[in-house]
Amino acid sequence: MRRVGLLLALAAALAAGAAVATTQRVVGAISQNRISITGGFVGSEIFVYGAIARDRFPEDDADTLGIVVKVIGPAQPVTVRRKRRVNGVWINRESERIDSAPSFYAVAATGPLFETISHTEDIRHAVSLERHLRLVGAQGGADAREEFLEALVRLRREEGLYVQRPGGIELVEDVLFRTSFKLPSNIVEGVYRARVLLTRDREVIDMFEAEIGVRKEGLERLMFDASRQQPFFYALASIAIALGAGLLASEVFRLFRA
Amino acid sequence: MQIYLPIAEMSVNAPLVLGLGALVGMLSGLFGVGGGFLITPLLIFTGIPPAVAVATGANQLVASAFSGVLTHWRRRAVDVKMGLVLLAGGLLGSTFGVQLFAALRAAGQVELMVALSYVVFLGTVGAIMLVESLGALRRSGAAAPAPSRPRRGSTWLQALPLKMRFRESKLYASAIPPFVVGVGVGVLAALMGVGGGFIMVPAMIYLLGMPTSVVVGTSLFQILFLTAWTTMLHAVQNQTVDAMLAVLLIFSGAVGAQVGARLGIGLRGEQLRILLAVIVLAVCARMAVDLVATPAEPFSLAPAG
Numbered sequence: 142m143r144r145v146g147l148l149l150a151l152a153a154a155l156a157a158g159a160a161v162a163t164t165q166r167v168v169g170a171i172s173q174n175r176i177s178i179t180g181g182f183v184g185s186e187i188f189v190y191g192a193i194a195r196d197r198f199p200e201d202d203a204d205t206l207g208i209v210v211k212v213i214g215p216a217q218p219v220t221v222r223r224k225r226r227v228n229g230v231w232i233n234r235e236s237e238r239i240d241s242a243p244s245f246y247a248v249a250a251t252g253p254l255f256e257t258i259s260h261t262e263d264i265r266h267a268v269s270l271e272r273h274l275r276l277v278g279a280q281g282g283a284d285a286r287e288e289f290l291e292a293l294v295r296l297r298r299e300e301g302l303y304v305q306r307p308g309g310i311e312l313v314e315d316v317l318f319r320t321s322f323k324l325p326s327n328i329v330e331g332v333y334r335a336r337v338l339l340t341r342d343r344e345v346i347d348m349f350e351a352e353i354g355v356r357k358e359g360l361e362r363l364m365f366d367a368s369r370q371q372p373f374f375y376a377l378a379s380i381a382i383a384l385g386a387g388l389l390a391s392e393v394f395r396l397f398r399a
Numbered sequence: 400m401q402i403y404l405p406i407a408e409m410s411v412n413a414p415l416v417l418g419l420g421a422l423v424g425m426l427s428g429l430f431g432v433g434g435g436f437l438i439t440p441l442l443i444f445t446g447i448p449p450a451v452a453v454a455t456g457a458n459q460l461v462a463s464a465f466s467g468v469l470t471h472w473r474r475r476a477v478d479v480k481m482g483l484v485l486l487a488g489g490l491l492g493s494t495f496g497v498q499l500f501a502a503l504r505a506a507g508q509v510e511l512m513v514a515l516s517y518v519v520f521l522g523t524v525g526a527i528m529l530v531e532s533l534g535a536l537r538r539s540g541a542a543a544p545a546p547s548r549p550r551r552g553s554t555w556l557q558a559l560p561l562k563m564r565f566r567e568s569k570l571y572a573s574a575i576p577p578f579v580v581g582v583g584v585g586v587l588a589a590l591m592g593v594g595g596g597f598i599m600v601p602a603m604i605y606l607l608g609m610p611t612s613v614v615v616g617t618s619l620f621q622i623l624f625l626t627a628w629t630t631m632l633h634a635v636q637n638q639t640v641d642a643m644l645a646v647l648l649i650f651s652g653a654v655g656a657q658v659g660a661r662l663g664i665g666l667r668g669e670q671l672r673i674l675l676a677v678i679v680l681a682v683c684a685r686m687a688v689d690l691v692a693t694p695a696e697p698f699s700l701a702p703a704g
Contacts, residue, residue: 180403181402182401182403217702218702219700220703222699223697224694224697229691230511230691231691232511233508233511238703239703289698296698297700326403357405361403364405365406368406368638368640373635375640376631376640379634379640380461383459383461383627383630384462384465386462386466388466390462390466390656391469391470394466397657
């Protein structure tokens, strides 16, 4: 469709003697489609890069164009708790269940987010973090809702799980763009979605999407699956390893003394 | 060098964890204690979730208890019958303890419960140990022999019904007190990720009136089965046993224990016990500070069930 549109636009432009506005597209790519969590996993970095393709040159549209890159991990419900002092001791008292929050969220743009994309387009394409946080009916009312959501965002930001980098994308020669996000070691498994939005005058005119599969592999996969699917045998194996190690230690100790 | 823990779902600094394991192993070799009461809080201080720290601590204790039992078994210093009575109580206690642990976890109160248990029990035991060994040191300094303690324990406890003969302990006494001690230790094992030796050994000497020669071997015998059972329950119920972490701790702990046992040869009993009491009280104090000090961040996150 897009290509047909482009051809039509091109044809129209030729017919009208170049009196028509330039058409822009975004061409994007990500550095990897798969992240394996194995023994030495310390996190990973994904690069999102690409170019703005135009149907003709020279262009004078750079001021109006913007790029927004978003990477989002699987959503999960989260409980946020707040400690209160009770008889001198700090105890978890209030809690709110946030029905859905992304386990990882990163966004970068060529400028401040809402100078790059309009609020209407944000609603349509669910770009900002607020669009991904769902808390239906906070127990403590509206104030609590705000406070607990803020706490969630703050804690996840400190862990490197929520990243917001307005102005974090540089356009090279008004054509090339590149950005990268660090995924910390405590990310959850699942499908992560990367999305590149090309905007003109804060309206989305084109987008590119890709998926990244994050999965434990090898021994880590085996151990995790065993602990969830066969907890009884997992426990037997854990105990057997401990007994074997205990026996070994005792024998080695005897050998030393003899 | 980082290593990824598949159950805790985070990566930790491998030399740090190995160092902790070796340190605690060394202390346990030095003092003849299991070290569970040290490893669990230390793991928590390094950022490992308390639920994983407690369950994995139990798994690690299986190894150190087994190695200890083998040594004492060869010296015939294990009262199997007494151990089984303690164990019967222990299994009941830890089964209840793991249920309680799961309920507290759902209510977001595990950290509090673990910390409170540590402060109360470590504080009490550490203080008693310190006072007593300081007293012993002063007495020995005055060159007066320590008065021999009546070894028979409280007679009304032994006179309860369900009397049994414990040959190795040279006792003919009721099975109820050791059973109750076992229950208490079982609950603690599940809640705190400890073997419970630090509670059980004094209870065996002062409440049950057992001779000191069989106390350590018998308590290790009970701890071996109790921690294995606790590991099983935590793995099945809470899925919080991290085998990767356990292996790191077991091997570094075994090496540390040998070093500790060698270091301990040249030191006197009272001095060792004072040192142990100071360490116990320090862990207790750190936990207590965390309970009462205003936290930098009052909010915390947990996966919603």
